[in-house]
Amino acid sequence: MTAAERFQERLLDDARISPRYAPWLDRGPSLAALSETPLPEPRSYTWEYSNPNPWYEQNARGTDSRPNAGKVVASGDTRVADFDAADSRERGIIEANLNATIDRRRYPLAAVNDVLLCGGVVIEVPERARGAQIELRDLGGSFERALLIVGAGAEATLVESPAAPTHRVVECLVGTGASLRHLRLQGAADSFEYQLVSTRVEAGASYRFGQYAQGSGMRRNDVHIESAGDGADIGIHGAWHLSGQQHLDTQINVHHRISGGTSRQTVRGVVNDRAKAVFNGRIHIAPHAQRTDAALSAKHMLLARTAQAYAKPELEIYANDVRCAHGATMGEIDGDALFYLRSRGIGEPAARNLLIAGFLEEAMADHGREEARALLSPGSLQPGKLPRPLTRKEVSAFRLPADAYFHEKLS
Amino acid sequence: MLEITDLRARAVGKPILKGIDLAVRPGEVHAIMGPNGSGKSTLANALAGRADVEVTSGDMRLEGASLIGLEPEARAHLGLFLAFQYPVEIPGVSNMEFLKAAVDSRDAALEREAMSAASFVKSAREAAERLQLTPEFLRRGVNAGFSGGEKKRNEILQMLLLEPKLAVLDETDSGLDIDALRTVAKGINAFASETNAVLLITHYQRLLDHIEPDFVHVLLDGRIVETGDKSLARKLEADGYARLA
Ligand SMILES: Nc1ncnc2c1ncn2[C@@H]1O[C@H](COP(=O)(O)OP(=O)(O)O)[C@@H](O)[C@H]1O
Ligand SMILES: [Mg+2]
Numbered sequence: 001m002t003a004a005e006r007f008q009e010r011l012l013d014d015a016r017i018s019p020r021y022a023p024w025l026d027r028g029p030s031l032a033a034l035s036e037t038p039l040p041e042p043r044s045y046t047w048e049y050s051n052p053n054p055w056y057e058q059n060a061r062g063t064d065s066r067p068n069a070g071k072v073v074a075s076g077d078t079r080v081a082d083f084d085a086a087d088s089r090e091r092g093i094i095e096a097n098l099n100a101t102i103d104r105r106r107y108p109l110a111a112v113n114d115v116l117l118c119g120g121v122v123i124e125v126p127e128r129a130r131g132a133q134i135e136l137r138d139l140g141g142s143f144e145r146a147l148l149i150v151g152a153g154a155e156a157t158l159v160e161s162p163a164a165p166t167h168r169v170v171e172c173l174v175g176t177g178a179s180l181r182h183l184r185l186q187g188a189a190d191s192f193e194y195q196l197v198s199t200r201v202e203a204g205a206s207y208r209f210g211q212y213a214q215g216s217g218m219r220r221n222d223v224h225i226e227s228a229g230d231g232a233d234i235g236i237h238g239a240w241h242l243s244g245q246q247h248l249d250t251q252i253n254v255h256h257r258i259s260g261g262t263s264r265q266t267v268r269g270v271v272n273d274r275a276k277a278v279f280n281g282r283i284h285i286a287p288h289a290q291r292t293d294a295a296l297s298a299k300h301m302l303l304a305r306t307a308q309a310y311a312k313p314e315l316e317i318y319a320n321d322v323r324c325a326h327g328a329t330m331g332e333i334d335g336d337a338l339f340y341l342r343s344r345g346i347g348e349p350a351a352r353n354l355l356i357a358g359f360l361e362e363a364m365a366d367h368g369r370e371e372a373r374a375l376l377s378p379g380s381l382q383p384g385k386l387p388r389p390l391t392r393k394e395v396s397a398f399r400l401p402a403d404a405y406f407h408e409k410l411s
Numbered sequence: 412m413l414e415i416t417d418l419r420a421r422a423v424g425k426p427i428l429k430g431i432d433l434a435v436r437p438g439e440v441h442a443i444m445g446p447n448g449s450g451k452s453t454l455a456n457a458l459a460g461r462a463d464v465e466v467t468s469g470d471m472r473l474e475g476a477s478l479i480g481l482e483p484e485a486r487a488h489l490g491l492f493l494a495f496q497y498p499v500e501i502p503g504v505s506n507m508e509f510l511k512a513a514v515d516s517r518d519a520a521l522e523r524e525a526m527s528a529a530s531f532v533k534s535a536r537e538a539a540e541r542l543q544l545t546p547e548f549l550r551r552g553v554n555a556g557f558s559g560g561e562k563k564r565n566e567i568l569q570m571l572l573l574e575p576k577l578a579v580l581d582e583t584d585s586g587l588d589i590d591a592l593r594t595v596a597k598g599i600n601a602f603a604s605e606t607n608a609v610l611l612i613t614h615y616q617r618l619l620d621h622i623e624p625d626f627v628h629v630l631l632d633g634r635i636v637e638t639g640d641k642s643l644a645r646k647l648e649a650d651g652y653a654r655l656a
Contacts, residue, residue, distance in 0.1 A: 335462075340499040343459050344513035344569060345487035345520065354512060358503030358552070 004039040007056035011115055021065065021117055021141075022083040024091060025098075030114035033104035040108070049278040049310050050249040052109075054218055055192040058165065065118040065141040072121050072146075075133040078156075083120035083145070094122050098147055101171055101198045107222060109194045113143045113169045120145035127151035127175070136160035136170070144168045152176040152202075157183070157367070164189030164216055172199040172207070176229060179206040183368035185375050188246060189216035196222040203229025203258070210237045210365040212372035215246025215275060223252040227261035227289070238267035239363040241356070241376040242275035242307075249278035256289040259319075265296040268363035270356050270376075271307040282314040283326070289319050296326040301333065301359050303352075353377075412437045412608045413577050418469035420457045427453045429633035430469070435577070438605040442619060443612045444644060445630035446652045451612045452496050454630070455581045459493040460486050473577060487513075488520035490576030494566035494583045496612075501553040506565070509553045510535055510572055517573060538571040541601070543594050559586035567598040578602065579610045584618035596621030616644040 001009075015031050039056075040047045072080045081090040104111040119140015125132045125148070134156060136146055144166055150156050152175040161184070162168045174180045184197070193216055201207045211221065225234055240248050254263045269277045281296045300309040313326040333355050341351035357377060364372055413435040420428040427450045435441050445451050456464045458471060460483040471478045473489050481489075501509070511531055518525050526534075535549055542564040554562050563583050570578050580599065584592055599622055603609050611624060619627075619641060627643040628635045631652065637643065 334499075337499045337501050339459075339461055339483060340495065340501070341509070341512075342483040343487060343493055343495075344509070344573065345484050345516040346512050347484050347516060348482070350512060350516065351484075354504050354509070355501065358501055361503030 002041055003053040003056045004041050007060055008034060008039050010060065011112060015115055019117070022120065025083060025094070027115050029099070030104060030111035033111045034108060034115065037105045037108045046251055046280065049276065050218055050220055050247065052218070055194060058192045059142070063116050063118055063142045066138060067119070067140060071137055071139055072123065073135040073137065074123060076131070077126055077129060078132045078134060079124040081122050083122065086122065090122055093124065093149070094147060097149060097173060098171065100173070101200045101224065101226060102196070107196055107224070110169050110196045113145060113167055116143040117145060118143050120147070122147045123149070125150045125154045125156045128153040130155050132156040134158045138163065139168065142166060146170045148172045150174045150178045150180050152178055154178045157181045159183045159368070161185040161187065162195065165191030165193050167194045169196045169198070174199060174201045174205045174207050176202045177204040178202070181208045181367045182210070183371070184211045185371055186213040186219070187375065188214035191216055192218040194220050196224070198224040200226045200228050201232040201234055204231045205229065206233040208235045208365060208367060210368050210372065212238070212368070212375050213240045213248055214375065215240070215242040215248035218247050220249045221251070223250070225254050227254070227256045227258060227263060229258050230260040232258070232261040234261070234263040235365065236263070236265040237363050237365040239269065239360045239372060239376055240277060241270045241360065242277055243272040244275060245273070246275040251280045253282045253284065254294065256283070256285045256292045256294065259288060259290045259292065261289065262293045263295070266363045267298045268360050269300040269309060270303060270360060271300060271309050272303040274306045276308040279311040280314060282316065283324060284316040285319050285322050285324065287318040290321045292319065292322045294322070294324045298328040300330050301356070302330065303333065412474060413610070414472040416470050418457065418466065418471060420453060420464050420466045422453050422464050427633050428457065431635055433628065433635065435608045435610060437608055439625045440603060440609045440611065440622060442624040442627045442644060443610065443630050444614070444627060444647060447614070449630045450633040451630055452581055455493055455579050455612060458491060458579055459483055484516065488517060492570050492573055492575030492578045494570060494578065494580040496581040498554050498562040498566055500555050502555040504553050505550055506553050507535060507549045510569065513569065514572060534572060538568050541571065542568050542598055544568060560588065560591040563587055564591065564595060567595055571598060571602060576607050577610065578607070579612065581612045582614060584613055584615065592618065593621060616648045619644045
C-alpha cells in the first residue's frame with residue numbers, strides 16, 4: 001500500500017465521524033470523489049517532479065485548528081462570514097457556489113481540503129462596489145478555504161500570504177464586468193504544502209493574479225482560471241526565487257471556455273543551489289472559444305549546476321480562430337551583461353543581484369511590485385522568513401497593470 | 412596615465428594582440444584606427460578585463476598600477492572606463508538604478524562619502540540633458556530598446572557621471588547620425604581635461620573632425636604599425652589601410 005493509499009483510506013474512515021468544523025457543510029460530494037479518485041502518487045500525472053508523500057506523512061499526524069485566528073480584514077461594505085458561523089442566507093450562498101469551479105478529479109487534494117477543513121470564510125463584494133480591499137490572514141487552521149464572490153461591476157483587491165504549513169484553497173468568482181486584483185506572497189518554509197487558487201472570470205470581467213513565492217520542502221501551487229464569458233480578461237504574473245533545498249511546483253491552467261477572452265501568463269523563476277522549480281502552464285481553448293487571444297512566457301534562470309528547473313507550456317486548442325503565443329526558456333546569468341555592470345565598477349555579487357532582480361522584474365505586475373521585490377530579493381532568501389503582513393496603505397497602493405505592459409513584455 | 416608595454420593577448424585561444432606599446436599622458440587624446448578585425452576591441456577588452464581575452468605577456472599600467480589580473484570592477488575603481496562598441500541591453504534594471512549602483516560602488520571603493528539620492532538624480536538629469544537624452548531614458552531599462560545612437564549616448568552619459576581618469580571609447584561614433592555625432596563629441600570634449608585622458612577607437616576619421624587627437628595610431632593585425640598626428644587620420648581616409656599592409 002502506498003503512502004497516498006494509506007492516507008486516503010484513513011481519511012475516508014475518519015470521515016464517518018461528524019466533522020467538528022462547520023458540520024452543516026455537506027462533504028458528501030468531496031468524499032464521493034475521493035472514494036473513486038486516487039490521490040497523487042510520486043511520478044503520477046502532473047506530479048512528475050514533485051513527491052507528494054511527505055505531504056501525506058505530514059498531514060497524517062493530524063490537523064492544526066486555530067479557531068480564534070485573525071481571519072480576514074475587509075474594507076467598506078464587503079461581507080465576511082466564517083463557515084462555522086454562517087447564517088442561513090450565507091449557507092445558501094456557500095452551498096450554491098463552493099466548488100463550482102473545481103473539478104475534484106483533477107484536483108483531489110482540494111477535496112481532501114474540504115474533508116479536513118479547519119477554517120473557511122465566504123466574502124461577498126456587493127455589485128458595483130468600488131475599491132473593496134480584502135486581506136486574508138490566518139483562516140483558522142492547516143486546511144483553509146476562502147470563497148470570494150465579486151459582484152457584477154465591482155472592483156476588488158485581494159491580498160494574502162498564507163503561512164506555512166497551510167493548505168489553502170481560494171475560490172474566486174469574478175462577476176460580469178467586475179475586476180479583481182489578487183496578490184499572493186509565499187515566504188520560504190521547510191514544510192510540505194498544497195495550495196489551489198481557482199477562479200472563474202465572467203463576461204467583460206478582469207482578473208489580475210500575481211503570485212510571488214519562495215519555496216518550501218514541497219510546495220505545490222495549483223492555479224485554475226476559467227474564462228467563462230465573452231471578453232473576459234486574465235493576466236497572470238508569477239515569479240519565484242529558490243535557494244537551498246527549496247522546492248516549488250506551480251501548475252497554471254487557463255481554461256478558455258467562451259469566445260473573445262484574453263489571457264497573459266508571464267512567469268520568471270530563479271533557481272540556486274540544490275533548489276528545484278517546476279512550472280507547467282497550460283492553455284486550454286475550448287471549441288466555442290473563438291477569437292481567444294492567449295499568451296504564455298516562462299523563463300527560468302539557473303544559478304548553480306545543481307539547481308533544477310522543469311518548465312513546460314502545454315497548449316490544448318480546439319478552436320480554429322485563435323491567437324496563442326507561448327515560449328519557455330532556460331538560461332543562466334548573461335555573461336556579457338555581468339561584464340558590462342562590473343566594468344562600471346559594480347562588484348560581482350551586486351552585479352549578479354541586479355541581474356537577478358532585473359530578470360524577475362519582467363514578471364512583476366504593477367500591483368504588489370514592492371512587496372514582491374522585497375520577498376524575492378536575494379537578501380530575503382532564508383527559510384522560515386515569512387513576508388510581513390501588508391499595511392493598509394500598501395494594500396490601497398496597488399494599481400492595475402496597463403495593457404501595454406503585457407504586450408511589451410511578451411513581444 | 413596609461414602605459415602599455417609589449418602586450419600580447421589571445422581571444423578564444425587565437426593570438427590577436429601581437430605586441431602593443433602605447434603611452435598616454437594626462438591631458439592627451441589618442442586615436443586608434445584600424446580596419447575591422449585588426450584587434451581594436453580586443454585591446455579595449457584587454458584593458459577592461461574581459462574574461463575571454465587572455466593576456467599572455469606584457470603589461471598595462473594605469474597611473475603606475477598594473478591592471479593585469481585585476482577584476483573588471485577593480486579596474487573601474489582605478490579610473491578606467493570603457494564605452495562599449497556594443498552596449499548590452501538589460502531590460503529589468505532601470506538605467507537610474509544601474510547608474511546609482513555604479514556611482515555608489517565607485518564612492519565606496521574610493522572611500523568617498525556616498526552621493527545623496529537627490530544630488531545623484533540631479534547630476535544624472537544634467538548629464539542626460541547634455542547628451543540630449545530625455546529624463547525618460549533614465550527610467551527605462553538599461554539600453555533596453557534604445558536605438559544604436561541612444562545606446563552610444565548612454566555610454567557617454569555613464570562616462571560623465573563616473574568621471575574616469577582614462578576613457579576608452581570603442582567606436583562610439585559608429586551608428587550615429589551627424590547631429591548625434593556632434594552631441595557625443597561635445598560630451599567627450601567637455602569631459603577631456605588636463606587630468607584625464609581619452610583613447611578613441613574609431614574606424615573612420617569622421618569623429619576626429621570634432622575631437623582633435625594629439626596622436627593617431629594605426630592598428631593592423633594586432634600591432635601598432637604607424638603613429639602620427641591628426642594628419643595621419645586624413646591620409647588613411649584618402650588612401651585606406653591597404654597601403655600599410
Ligand atoms: N570573443 C571572441 N570570440 C571569437 N573571436 C574573437 C573574439 N574577440 C575577438 N575575436 C577575433 O579577434 C579578431 C579581432 O577582433 P576585434 O578586436 O573585435 O577587432 P576590431 O575591433 O578591430 O574590429 C577578429 O578576428 C575577431 O574575430
Ligand atoms: Mg571593434
